[in-house]
Every structure is written in structure tokens, then in C-alpha cells.
Amino acid sequence: MADIIKITDRISYIKATEKPLSADVGIIEGDESVWIFDVGADESVPISLNKISKPKNAVISHFHPDHMRNLEHVDLNEIYLGANTFKYAKRGTVVDKDVFIDDGITIHIFPLPSSHAKGSLGMEIGDYAFLGDATYSTMKQGKVCYNASVLKEEIAVLKNLSAKFFLISHDEKFIRPKEEIIEELEEIYKKRDPKESYICI
Ligand SMILES: [Zn+2]
Numbered sequence: 014m015a016d017i018i019k020i021t022d023r024i025s026y027i028k029a030t031e032k033p034l035s036a037d038v039g040i041i042e043g044d045e046s047v048w049i050f051d052v053g054a055d056e057s058v059p060i061s062l063n064k065i066s067k068p069k070n071a072v073i074s075h076f077h078p079d080h081m082r083n084l085e086h087v088d089l090n091e092i093y094l095g096a097n098t099f100k101y102a103k104r105g106t107v108v109d110k111d112v113f114i115d116d117g118i119t120i121h122i123f124p125l126p127s128s129h130a131k132g133s134l135g136m137e138i139g140d141y142a143f144l145g146d147a148t149y150s151t152m153k154q155g156k157v158c159y160n161a162s163v164l165k166e167e168i169a170v171l172k173n174l175s176a177k178f179f180l181i182s183h184d185e186k187f188i189r190p191k192e193e194i195i196e197e198l199e200e201i202y203k204k205r206d207p208k209e210s211y212i213c214i
Contacts, residue, residue, distance in 0.1 A: 015057040043116030050143040052083040059086035074145025075130035095132030126166040142176035158213040
């Protein structure tokens with residue numbers, strides 16, 4: 014069984030692992046349902062999640078296996094994902110605009126432009142926003158690269174969120190101040206060459 018770490022009365026998570034590579038899993042307690050952000054890949058995760066008696070819904074950040082491999086092993090009512098992730102999961106509800114669900118607390122699911130993975134989603138609950146791997150780069154010929162126009166759109170979406178903390182999957186700290194993340198991304202954006210569509214660092 015995986016340890017469930019509490020952040021607030023309503024928000025907890027299961028920490029990411031490296032062997033096997035498995036993303037951080039968010040667990041949000043609504044009045045009616047429990048909202049799970051990413052289901053990870055480690056086999057201990059579904060054991061812990063399936064012990065939760067309330068109905069469970071999942072939001073999947075993107076299609077990479079470390080975030081969604083456990084989909085078939087968790088008992089779920091609804092799955093929310095981006096169109097690109099749907100191609101891999103082959104089930105669930107596609108989110109292509111902001112969705113707000115009232116479950117005693119407001120669950121805000123939103124598309125998040127990302128250089129790391131097409132069709133990424135984030136989920137915001139009060140002061141906390143789960144971003145998965147969306148703030149990470151992509152690799153191009155062995156280099157760490159960001160798509161400049163996507164990064165610009167991503168910064169705009171992130172600035173608009175009211176959450177004070179961003180939860181960044183695989184990050185040792187995991188819970189990071191919003192300003193710190195935006196500052197890091199803006200520093201990267203400043204390095205762009207207007208003639209190039211990618212910023213490689
Ligand atoms: Zn990942």
C-alpha cells in the first residue's frame with residue numbers, strides 16, 4: 014500500500030516513485046466523490062485508492078504511462094482527460110475548456126498548454142493547483158527545449174489561476190509557490206530567439 018500524505022483537510026497525495034516511474038497522485042475529498050489527479054503506474058497506488066469507499070473520479074494530466082498506467086486498476090466513475098490522452102485511454106470525458114464542478118469544494122479542471130505533452134490538463138482546488146508534468150520541457154536532439162508560443166500561452170494560463178501553490182509532479186519539493194514557477198518559466202521565455210519556434214537550453 015502507498016502512503017497517503019495530507020496537505021489540507023481535503024487535499025492529500027501519494028508521492029511519486031522512480032522505480033517504477035510513477036507520478037504523484039492527488040487525492041481530493043469532495044462531499045460526494047473523491048477526485049484523483051493522475052493514477053500513477055506503481056502497483057501499490059490502486060490498492061490504496063480502492064480502499065477509499067466514496068465514489069471516485071479521475072483527472073489525467075497527460076498520456077504518459079507514469080501518469081495513467083493504473084487506469085484499469087482503479088475503480089472509477091468518471092475519467093476526465095484531454096483529447097490527446099483520450100487516444101491512449103480510449104474512454105472518459107474530453108476536457109477542452111475550463112470545467113468547474115461543485116462538490117462541496119470547487120473542482121476546476123483546465124486545459125494547460127505544455128511543451129512536455131500535448132493535451133495536458135491541470136486541476137485547481139482553492140489554493141492548490143495540480144499541474145502534472147506540464148511545466149517541463151520536451152527533448153529535441155538530446156536538448157531540453159520549450160515551444161516558445163506554447164510556453165507563452167502556458168504562462169498566461171498559470172498567471173490566471175488563483176491558486177497560491179503549484180503541485181509539480183516528480184519534483185522533490187512537489188508543493189511550490191506559484192510565483193517561483195512563473196518566474197522560472199518567464200526566465201526561459203526570455204531566452205527565446207524570435208526567429209526560432211523552440212527555445213533550447
Ligand atoms: Zn511524469
